[in-house]
Amino acid sequence: MRHKEKVVKHDEGKVFDIELEESILKANEDLAAENQQLLRRHGIKAIDIMGSIGSGKTSLIENIVQRLKERYRIAVFNGDLTTTIDADRVAKHGVEVVQINTGKECHLDANLVAKALKDVNLRQLDLILIENVGNLICPGEFKLGADRRLVVVSVTEGPYMVLKHPFIFMEADVVVINKLDHAEAMGVEFEKLQRDTEKINPRAKVVGASCRNNIGTDRVIEALQIDSI
Amino acid sequence: MANSIVETVLSEARKRNARSVLEVQLVVGRLTMLGLEQLRYCYRLLTKDTPLERSKLRIEQEESRVHCENCMFEGPIQFKQEPQYHLIFPTLECPRCGGGVEIVAGRGCFIKSVKLRT
Numbered sequence: 001m002r003h004k005e006k007v008v009k010h011d012e013g014k015v016f017d018i019e020l021e022e023s024i025l026k027a028n029e030d031l032a033a034e035n036q037q038l039l040r041r042h043g044i045k046a047i048d049i050m051g052s053i054g055s056g057k058t059s060l061i062e063n064i065v066q067r068l069k070e071r072y073r074i075a076v077f078n079g080d081l082t083t084t085i086d087a088d089r090v091a092k093h094g095v096e097v098v099q100i101n102t103g104k105e106c107h108l109d110a111n112l113v114a115k116a117l118k119d120v121n122l123r124q125l126d127l128i129l130i131e132n133v134g135n136l137i138c139p140g141e142f143k144l145g146a147d148r149r150l151v152v153v154s155v156t157e158g159p160y161m162v163l164k165h166p167f168i169f170m171e172a173d174v175v176v177i178n179k180l181d182h183a184e185a186m187g188v189e190f191e192k193l194q195r196d197t198e199k200i201n202p203r204a205k206v207v208g209a210s211c212r213n214n215i216g217t218d219r220v221i222e223a224l225q226i227d228s229i
Numbered sequence: 230m231a232n233s234i235v236e237t238v239l240s241e242a243r244k245r246n247a248r249s250v251l252e253v254q255l256v257v258g259r260l261t262m263l264g265l266e267q268l269r270y271c272y273r274l275l276t277k278d279t280p281l282e283r284s285k286l287r288i289e290q291e292e293s294r295v296h297c298e299n300c301m302f303e304g305p306i307q308f309k310q311e312p313q314y315h316l317i318f319p320t321l322e323c324p325r326c327g328g329g330v331e332i333v334a335g336r337g338c339f340i341k342s343v344k345l346r347t
Contacts, residue, residue: 016345023339024233141262163311166318167262199309201321203329
């Protein structure tokens, strides 16, 4: 007796072409716009502070806080992979701080900032300083909803940092060239970094500073034009 | 970024009961920070053992466009040279009036289409 063979034939299936137009970066941009609207509704101004690891972002924030805490009700968001070291430093100045630990991500994004915004009382704030994760590459790509973007670069990083990272400097409204007290020892000129920045972004305001010695803070504040936001 | 791309395509594939994904057409702006080689590499790693494994990732580059509010120049982003370091870098300086330009295109990253097998 012969069995009738049952053959399961491989089904080739159907092939579909699907138009998606699904934007990958837009999700972050939409959320950043929502953050900005939320801040506007509460009359809060926000500044995104970017720069390399060890460039002096936290020191600059401490100086700005010290100068402006009588004028504005300030909160500081500190972005880092881990630890609350920066948040602890800023908290000593008597302002509200939220540490945003990204875990593994090398930048803050609008979602993380949206979460941090839920952790503060927006009715009691005028200004939020957001310290991004130390990195001169990715933070530029991810808007947070801030009104101004500031990049800190220090002379101890060498003379080529600006030209090597044009994209983040294109994003900047203000560029702070820090650690000028070490410029001579490093053989790096402020004017060179300033010229490099202007070549990439003629609209960015370039300010020299020595944050550890609290020099240049007033010029940074002036360049940020916080009152005209 | 590669993860978001893979997740988006996977969710589309699930929604349509697709057995496999044959092709993903991606558009990446020239002014994004995305490196195409790294993106392809991550895509391969992330799609292993998923319906996207063996799919073809086609990447189309979106050209840049800038606009100058001052002199109304509109065109691709300009580049400058730093011969000392053999370096070419993009600039927001307007080639016509020397003012600052706004980027109007070249910063996007989107999935244009996918080809699925059901």
